[in-house]
Amino acid sequence: MKTALGFLVALTVLTALAFAPLFVGPYQLGLLIGLTGYVTLASAWALFSGRTGYVSLATVAFFGIGAYTVAVLSETMPYPLVLLVAAAIGLCVALLVGLATLRLAGVYFVIFSFGLAELVRQLVTWFETSVNGTLGRYIFLPLEAEHIYWQLLALAALTLLLTWWIQRTRLGLALKVIADDETVASHIGINIAWTKIALFTLSAIIMTLVGAIQAPRWTYVEPAIVFSPTVSFLTLIMALFGGASRLWGPALGAIPLFLLFEWLSASFPNHYSILLGLLFIIIVFLLPRGVVGFIEDKFQRKSPADLVEKPARVKEADQ
Amino acid sequence: MLMTTLIAGLVLGGSYALLAMGLTIQYGIARTMNLAYGETIIASAFAAYLLYNNLGISPILGLVIIAPAGFVFGWLVYGILMRPLVARSENTATLEINSILATFGLLFVIQGVMLVIFGGNYISYNYLNFGVEIIGVRVAANRLLALGLALTIGGGLYLLLTRTRWGTTLRAVAVNPAAAPLVGIDANRAARFAFALGGALASSGGVVVSMYQTFTASSGVIFTMKALIVVIMGGVGNLAGALFAGLILGLSETFVAAYISPGLTIAAVYIIFLVILLCRPAGLFGKVQK
Incomplete structure (x- = not known):
């Protein structure tokens, strides 16, 4: 039931997005293309x-x-x-x-x-x-x-x-x-x-x-x-910001960050990479599991898998 | 032609070895991967350029100012950026990923600051730019000096780490950070010190490289990559390995540029890297663990 509802919502959003070019100007359409690309x-x-x-x-x-x-x-x-x-x-x-x-x-x-x-x-x-x-x-x-x-x-x-x-x-x-x-x-x-x-x-x-x-x-x-290489960096930070291990995380991260970067590169072309770097550091420090993970931690009941204490992972990092 | 290429390769390789030593100390002892390493190199190169062009201070004297500055910078970065991550990460794998991501941000910040101040142009300065005759080949004096400096600093560091009590402490942490406190070593302090020492080496390397190479605000990433390749080739934490691997890298780069095509140097570096990784993932001199 929940899955069916999810599909219905996703399908509605998709249809709405598909009709978007009929209502927006060329600039907005360009934005949408970039945005969909990064999502x-x-x-x-x-x-x-x-x-x-x-x-x-x-x-x-x-x-x-x-x-x-x-x-x-x-x-x-x-x-x-x-x-x-x-x-x-x-x-x-x-x-x-x-x-x-x-x-x-x-x-x-x-x-x-x-x-x-x-x-x-x-x-x-x-x-x-x-x-x-x-x-x-x-x-x-x-x-x-x-x-x-x-x-x-x-x-x-x-x-x-x-x-x-x-x-x-x-x-x-x-x-x-x-x-x-x-x-x-x-x-x-x-x-x-x-x-x-x-x-x-x-x-x-x-x-x-x-x-x-x-x-x-x-x-x-x-x-x-x-x-x-900026493409790789932006992709990485968007996915991390949204929450890379969740289905909707990367998409939710890409939308605000793409618009933000678009605005930053237009308004502060010279200080773009400084701001990008600071944002990177902030995300790593404050949102280690991304926005979606953060919301789950704060508001949702924990899923059964998370309740089980995970053993400390030992990987051979030096190899 | 052959001798010229050989000497140019040795000079380049010596610089790579010096640069890689700093990174191998940071990664091997402090256990944090610093992706902003190349930015420290370039920032120091810019500092040497400014000191020489504006104040007339020779790069050798500049080294005395810039290397300690690099040390302080490394000290601060570890304390502010790395320490919370070390405290937060539950094991080395997560610490590695976290430090990669955080220093990534730092990379952009430093690079951005340099772009704002210096712009995106290629920069170089004229220091000791005359030829010296050596075994029948004319070599620029600044290159010879760069090689000499790289060998002196690298050799000094090697002696420091292997002959002093204090170096032994650092190496103990590198071998086993968990056991070091058992014999009364403050692993945390040692890690911070190692990170700062790596910063000082990056700065010295930057000054050395700036004497004979052109650089831009955005070339730090390439230096980080090459330093890392040398570190991996030589084995993480292995100084002698870094020296050897640095020379191999410098020589192969120069020979490919001279005899095949200057456009294929990264490809050559990369193929060497790949072969080493596949055949000897623990480095040329590393013991195979498992």
């Missing part, structure tokens, strides 16, 4: 990182791969096929990276994922300048702003639906065990590596698609634009 990115980020505790800064690597695929292929292939190819490339890169690195813990993974974004950017730049002889590409696609918005909205809905669905499958259950205690998880026969890789890949494909769908908005694309 999707933050939700996709949390799908993997929020549930496994692996802080990933590779968001922009996949986002950029998506955008670049569209830039390179949009003139030679029909658009839906381009999206498919982008998703496939995202899948391959994620599988490679996942197989190689998901054994790393803590800070190693953070640095690795950040380096991955830099690496991809440098490789693309190098390829474009020395092999292709140009830097930057133009994208001419007959897509209006509302088309991009609808695609993103559908992707956002799909991401949330997937997250919800995964929570109730065996995969979701396995994740819960892994998050609580990896040793126990491996003893009851959960394939830890594959569970992580599956989730990482899924989250990466969604990020790739966000980049691919948003690409036509820019018209002109170059590595410095689509591989800007």
Whole structure:
């Protein structure tokens, strides 16, 4: 009953949002596109990182791969096929990276994922300048702003639906065990590596698609634009702010923060990164479990799982 | 060509080793990952530039001012930002994640302040910019000085940590923070001291690097990444490992830039990093735990 009601509300909101382009001006539509993009990115980020505790800064690597695929292929292939190819490339890169690195813990993974974004950017730049002889590409696609918005909205809905669905499958259950205690998880026969890789890949494909769908908005694309590390940072902070381990957390975090950043970058372009940093510190100190977690702590009854005293987790952080 | 590249690589590698030593102390002893490490480096580079260009103070003299300032800065950051997180975190894994996130914020704040003051331009200054003949190759004097300084500071630190009682205390905390109090060591104080010492090393490294390299307000992140790669390659907390790994990194970067393409240096660094991580996750000299 509760689930059905939740679906009904979500569906109503989705329909209302789908009709939004008919009522708003081009500026607001631009905002909505950016907002939906970040809601999707933050939700996709949390799908993997929020549930496994692996802080990933590779968001922009996949986002950029998506955008670049569209830039390179949009003139030679029909658009839906381009999206498919982008998703496939995202899948391959994620599988490679996942197989190689998901054994790393803590800070190693953070640095690795950040380096991955830099690496991809440098490789693309190098390829474009020395092999292709140009830097930057133009994208001419007959897509209006509302088309991009609808695609993103559908992707956002799909991401949330997937997250919800995964929570109730065996995969979701396995994740819960892994998050609580990896040793126990491996003893009851959960394939830890594959569970992580599956989730990482899924989250990466969604990020790739966000980049691919948003690409036509820019018209002109170059590595410095689509591989800007700020995208990774913003995604991370939005998901954390909302609460990365909850279904609606990242979305709820992305909405206020996106608007805030939009306002900050317009009003204080010079002091933007100082304010961003301060906000980061405040969130880490005051809201370690995000807004959703904070509200749960304050107002709600505790879920049965939280009542059970959790044993202190011992992970080999130094490995 | 070969000798020139070799010496340039050694100079770069020496600086990397020095930078990585500070980080390996912070991470190995204080158990906190400081992502704003590179920003300390760049801030010190800017300080050296200001002192030299505006007041005519040579970078060597500037080092005497800037390194203690880095120490104080590290001391304050640990006390204000890290200490509450250490108290709050229930184990090393959470502490790591928390310190990463908090220093992330710090990274943006410092970088933002530098962008406001200095803008986004590349900056360098002319100090000892003349060639010196050494084993048949002409090398800029400032590079030689940088290498000398890096080796002196790094070597001094090594002796300090291995030969004094006080260094032994720090190493004891690095080996086992839980057991250190049993033999009368104040682990908390040691951690704070180690963090501050790391700050002083980052500052010295920044001054050394600024003598021969151009830098911008936003290049700190790259330095953090390289320092971390060196730390991981050398094994966390291992000073000799950091020296060795730093030289490898500096040499391979210079050789790739000279013989393949300057656009592929990060790719080269990264491939080395990946191979090390996959084959020897505990570092080149680390013992395999399990």
